[in-house]
Amino acid sequence: NMKYGLIAKMTSEEVEAKLERDHPEELLYVPVSVSMYWPDWRFAQELCLKLSKHHHWNVRGNAVLGFGHISRVHCMLERERVEPVLRDALLDESDYVREQAYGAVDDVNHFLKWEISA
Numbered sequence: 048n049m050k051y052g053l054i055a056k057m058t059s060e061e062v063e064a065k066l067e068r069d070h071p072e073e074l075l076y077v078p079v080s081v082s083m084y085w086p087d088w089r090f091a092q093e094l095c096l097k098l099s100k101h102h103h104w105n106v107r108g109n110a111v112l113g114f115g116h117i118s119r120v121h122c123m124l125e126r127e128r129v130e131p132v133l134r135d136a137l138l139d140e141s142d143y144v145r146e147q148a149y150g151a152v153d154d155v156n157h158f159l160k161w162e163i164s165a
Contacts, residue, residue: 056084062094071103078106082113088121092129099132104141111136112147115154122158129155130163137165 057065057080065073078091078098085091091113098110114133118124133155136148152165 054079054083056080071101071106074098074101074106075109078110078113079116082116083120088117088123091117092124096128096132099136104143107136107139108141108144108147111144111151115151118155118158124155124159126161130161133163
């Protein structure tokens with residue numbers, strides 16, 4: 048079941064500490080927060096690229112969701128780096144990751160004028 052709520056803006060210290068500890072329950076909202084609030088789209092993209100390979104399905108899914116947020120907030124992503132990750136996420140073993148990938152593909156197609164078929 049998906050739950051919606053306000054995602055808190057995180058400081059760089061909070062983000063770094065959560066990344067260092069690497070506990071899935073702490074990492075869940077890091078890519079969402081960074082992708083929505085971080086002023087540096089490249090940092091947000093790099094974080095989502097890194098976490099899109101995480102072993103926990105929920106962290107992977109939220110990282111993929113982050114690409115959609117970055118495309119909406121910043122209208123920027125490096126296609127040659129992000130598109131392969133989105134394509135892989137569309138085939139992920141987790142239903143949640145695949146669902147987030149479909150949403151992110153819709154966002155990048157709309158906001159960045161990409162043409163990825165989902």
